[in-house]
Amino acid sequence: MAHTLAVLVENNPGVLARVAGLFSRRGFNIDSLAVGRTDNPAVSRMTIVVEGDDRYLEQVNKQLHKLVDVIKISDITKDAYVDRELVLIKVHAEAAKRAEIMQLVDIFRARIVDVGLKTLTVEVTGNEGKITAFEDSLRPFGIKELVRTGKIAMLRGFKSSSKSNSHKEEDES
Amino acid sequence: MEITAAEALVRCLEQENVELVFGYPGGAILPVYDAFNNSTIKHILVRHEQGAAHMADGYARVTGKVGVCLATSGPGATNLVTGIANAYMDSVPMVVITGQVPTTQVGTDAFQEVDITGITLPITKHNFLVKDPKQLSVIVKKAFHLASTGRPGPVLIDLPKDVALSKIKFKYPKNINLPGYKPTYKGHSAMVQQAGKIMMKSERPVIYAGGGVRISGAAPELLQLAETLSAPVTHTLMGLGCFPGDHPLFLGMLGLHGTRYANQAVTECDCLIAVGARFDDRVVTKISGFAPEARIIHIDIDPAEIGKNVTTHLPIVGDLKTVLGAILPNLEKKDNSRWLKRVCRMKEEFPLSYSQEGRLKPQFVCEKLNELKEDNAIVVTDVGQHQMWAALYMRFNEPRCFISSGGLGAMGFCLPAAIGAKMGAPERNVIMVIGDAGLQMTMQELGTAAEQKLPLKIFVLNNNRLGMVRQLQEFYCDKRYISVDFEFNLDFAALGRLYGMEGYTINTPEQLTELLPQILTSPAPVIVDCIIDREENVYPMVLNGSAISEAIGSGKRRMEDI
Ligand SMILES: Cc1ncc(C[n+]2csc(CCOP(=O)(O)OP(=O)(O)O)c2C)c(N)n1
Numbered sequence: 001m002a003h004t005l006a007v008l009v010e011n012n013p014g015v016l017a018r019v020a021g022l023f024s025r026r027g028f029n030i031d032s033l034a035v036g037r038t039d040n041p042a043v044s045r046m047t048i049v050v051e052g053d054d055r056y057l058e059q060v061n062k063q064l065h066k067l068v069d070v071i072k073i074s075d076i077t078k079d080a081y082v083d084r085e086l087v088l089i090k091v092h093a094e095a096a097k098r099a100e101i102m103q104l105v106d107i108f109r110a111r112i113v114d115v116g117l118k119t120l121t122v123e124v125t126g127n128e129g130k131i132t133a134f135e136d137s138l139r140p141f142g143i144k145e146l147v148r149t150g151k152i153a154m155l156r157g158f159k160s161s162s163k164s165n166s167h168k169e170e171d172e173s
Numbered sequence: 174m175e176i177t178a179a180e181a182l183v184r185c186l187e188q189e190n191v192e193l194v195f196g197y198p199g200g201a202i203l204p205v206y207d208a209f210n211n212s213t214i215k216h217i218l219v220r221h222e223q224g225a226a227h228m229a230d231g232y233a234r235v236t237g238k239v240g241v242c243l244a245t246s247g248p249g250a251t252n253l254v255t256g257i258a259n260a261y262m263d264s265v266p267m268v269v270i271t272g273q274v275p276t277t278q279v280g281t282d283a284f285q286e287v288d289i290t291g292i293t294l295p296i297t298k299h300n301f302l303v304k305d306p307k308q309l310s311v312i313v314k315k316a317f318h319l320a321s322t323g324r325p326g327p328v329l330i331d332l333p334k335d336v337a338l339s340k341i342k343f344k345y346p347k348n349i350n351l352p353g354y355k356p357t358y359k360g361h362s363a364m365v366q367q368a369g370k371i372m373m374k375s376e377r378p379v380i381y382a383g384g385g386v387r388i389s390g391a392a393p394e395l396l397q398l399a400e401t402l403s404a405p406v407t408h409t410l411m412g413l414g415c416f417p418g419d420h421p422l423f424l425g426m427l428g429l430h431g432t433r434y435a436n437q438a439v440t441e442c443d444c445l446i447a448v449g450a451r452f453d454d455r456v457v458t459k460i461s462g463f464a465p466e467a468r469i470i471h472i473d474i475d476p477a478e479i480g481k482n483v484t485t486h487l488p489i490v491g492d493l494k495t496v497l498g499a500i501l502p503n504l505e506k507k508d509n510s511r512w513l514k515r516v517c518r519m520k521e522e523f524p525l526s527y528s529q530e531g532r533l534k535p536q537f538v539c540e541k542l543n544e545l546k547e548d549n550a551i552v553v554t555d556v557g558q559h560q561m562w563a564a565l566y567m568r569f570n571e572p573r574c575f576i577s578s579g580g581l582g583a584m585g586f587c588l589p590a591a592i593g594a595k596m597g598a599p600e601r602n603v604i605m606v607i608g609d610a611g612l613q614m615t616m617q618e619l620g621t622a623a624e625q626k627l628p629l630k631i632f633v634l635n636n637n638r639l640g641m642v643r644q645l646q647e648f649y650c651d652k653r654y655i656s657v658d659f660e661f662n663l664d665f666a667a668l669g670r671l672y673g674m675e676g677y678t679i680n681t682p683e684q685l686t687e688l689l690p691q692i693l694t695s696p697a698p699v700i701v702d703c704i705i706d707r708e709e710n711v712y713p714m715v716l717n718g719s720a721i722s723e724a725i726g727s728g729k730r731r732m733e734d735i
Pocket of ligand 1: 555556557558559560584585607609610612634636638639640641642
């Protein structure tokens with residue numbers, strides 16, 4: 001089963017290498033990983049999607065925790081959360097097919113962000129299900145290129161997985 | 174007043190009460206060496222950086238303090254790698270300082286540039302590249318804190334030359350903030366209660382003790398636990414010395430080359446209490462055959478070790494000494510006499526044994542050494558057959574008396590580690606048990622030992638071959654021996670004399686018996702080349718794919734029949 005981990009890390013150089021290195025060294029598979037700063041510039045938030053059973057996830061969790069730069073890990077899979085992913089798709093679009101494609105773009109509430117001689121580039125955001133459906137419906141036209149940001153996620157309501165509370169200023173000399 | 178970051182680094186080390194550092198200089202670390210000129214810290218010049226790392230390691234294992242080693246950038250740093258990995262695998266507290274090319278050149282493949290923080294990512298507990306000189310003292314403080322607390326390990330600080338030369342105001346911080354680092358020391362109280370109940374209910378308990386006992390200083394609690402529960406104690410290679418070797422409840426080492434009775438007791442026990450051990454594959458061999466009847470209680474400070482290799486019934490994360498201290502008051506004295514009788518029978522029926530026929534036997538050398546060494550002597554081994562013979566045939570009554578490369582199994586460890594150990598405990602006798610191949614891996618450090626006037630006692634169990642690999646080829650390659658025999662015979666006694674040691678060559682048990690008392694009490698450094706039976710194998714031995722109860726090589730009788 002796919003698990004979504006919300007991981008708070010200190011925004012230190014090399015932190016991504018530490019996390020990625022840990023996954024490859026321990027033979028853990030990352031489905032997707034998205035990373036960026038939080039409202040606190042010293043802290044970054046990673047959203048990591050991993051596939052595996054509970055025992056496997058327990059090891060992933062514990063090994064991640066051993067990284068000194070990792071502040072907090074929340075497995076939000078079973079909580080109510082919103083998740084989004086942004087995808088750019090460059091699709092083959094002969095003049096005759098454009099109307100049809102634009103209709104699909106409308107239905108999926110996607111946006112056309114670039115128009116080429118024989119292509120259209122489309123941006124779509126949404127959860128996994130929507131994105132897969134959109135991708136499937138464009139495939140018959142010929143997808144020339146596709147990039148995904150990886151999923152980002154956030155708990156619904158008041159709960160937060162991005163506050164560590166413990167990030168004090170340190171004694172600098 | 175402003176000082177250079179390099180000078181600040183040395184001041185930081187002084188603040189951390191560092192007395193000794195081991196290292197080798199070079200261009201990128203020049204400013205740091207310069208700063209040692211004005212320090213009380215003693216710098217030991219080694220012969221190879223791997224030696225520096227192993228020395229810091231040996232020093233740390235004996236003293237319990239953080240070992241410190243340093244090297245220059247590039248090749249200096251890469252030469253440390255084996256030593257860092259070794260300390261990481263055996264949870265040894267170490268701070269490693271490397272010079273780096275100036276920040277302006279980092280990333281340009283400059284002369285003697287390597288990405289040592291990248292290289293050591295998976296073999297350090299944490300590492301730092303110092304970019305801002307103002308951060309240096311905070312980083313050093315963090316490094317010592319990380320290395321020595323929780324589950325200890327090596328921490329590396331990479332210091333670019335231009336940063337080292339920058340001027341800063343020095344102030345050693347009182348507090349550091351590591352929001353992602355909070356080791357658990359106290360065990361969960363419900364789990365502690367539960368553990369006590371399971372232990373009291375058990376009729377056939379066994380304690381399986383690892384290196385965590387030494388690290389946590391929990392040997393007294395372990396002894397009390399064993400005696401209260403009447404639980405026999407088996408130990409890992411790292412756990413040797415954590416439980417008195419002359420105690421009736423002592424079972425010796427378990428696992429691949431464990432004693433038959435330790436392995437059998439684990440197989441038959443109904444409750445296995447794992448303390449500061451990590452169910453390593455050399456201990457467990459076949460998972461399904463390991464303690465199949467037992468409820469497993471696993472106490473360790475590293476949560477990631479729990480449930481990693483085997484499923485445990487009751488995990489307790491915490492510092493061993495603290496957790497055992499909390500469990501003990503809930504226990505009452507048990508005698509489990511039927512179980513102890515059964516274990517006694519196992520010991521009588523399946524003792525360690527070897528044939529005295531033929532040439533000098535390595536086991537005999539270990540037994541003799543064991544008989545004559547002082548109780549507080551430190552035995553350091555290398556890796557191979559001799560290591561297993563020492564672990565099986567020697568007894569220790571306190572922790573920090575037996576030092577060996579466990580997790581990494583790094584040949585070449587023994588000599589530098591012994592040097593570090595002797596420098597950490599100058600008043601104690603340091604005895605090396607080493608193979609002829611392992612000594613040749615780092616024997617350049619004989620120069621360091623001579624320079625420091627260390628009266629090491631080196632016993633080379635010389636079979637003039639890679640004994641352990643020969644044994645593997647015998648069993649797993651149908652005796653197709655390849656690349657395990659040395660054709661050149663090195664005279665180790667003569668080698669020792671070149672370095673100012675007394676050198677002896679011993680061929681018979683009689684010679685050994687006669688010379689040993691004088692060697693062990695001599696104030697001089699001594700090397701003893703023991704020419705041993707080349708065909709000797711380490712037994713018992715659990716073959717690949719077998720359970721620990723299925724060891725071969727010590728009698729044909731079946732455990733079930735006793
Ligand atoms: C650095 C390193 N290289 C290779 C090995 C594999 N290895 C394990 S034991 C051994 C032979 C050791 O021979 P020796 O030092 O003579 O000890 P003996 O086994 O004969 O007692 C080898 C090559 C190792 N453990 N470490």
